[in-house]
Amino acid sequence: MKPLEASDDEKLTDLFERLREDEAEVEAPAHVRSAVLAAWDARRDPYVVSGLSRTDNNKTGFWRGAAALAAGVVLAVALTRLGGELQMGIAPPAAPQASSATLHLVGEPIAEGEAVRVVRVSMAPAMLASLGIRSTAGDLAESVDVDVIVGEDGVARAIRVGM
Secondary structure (H helix, E strand, O other), X not given: OOOOOHHHHHHHHHHHHXXXXXXXXXXXXHHHHHHHHHHHHHHHOXXXXXXXXXXXXXXXXXXXXXXXXXXXXXXXXXXXXXXXXXXXXXXXXXXXXXXXXXXXXXXXXXXXXXXXXXXXXXXXHHHHHHOOOOOOOOOOOOOEEEEEEEXXXXXXXXXXXXX
């Protein structure tokens, strides 16, 4: 390939001008023109269905928007009602019950300033017995709620058993 010269640039410009003039005289058949325009419209507006006019498309768009708005309203009302029911379900009891608990230290003591997490676990009384901890519920309860204090290293530091 050889580099372009100044005369080549002028020749190329002249050739493009002649091509533009020749193409301006050519007329596409009507069926090709309408097919190209229909393809253009379908590509540009994905909601246009062949055979429907733009006014029909606007009506379809209106009903789609109205349906989406109605669905949003129904969803908002349902979530509001669900939220109210959940708040009523987790409301604190009218009279707090006095509960006693037992705290068992199982690991090394918690260092001053050490970050700890409290993890609540439900376990079978038999599992507590295997750890050497007896629950007052005995074998009567299906599960016992246990709070475990976990240190930064992931080792349990204490276990609190509700009585």
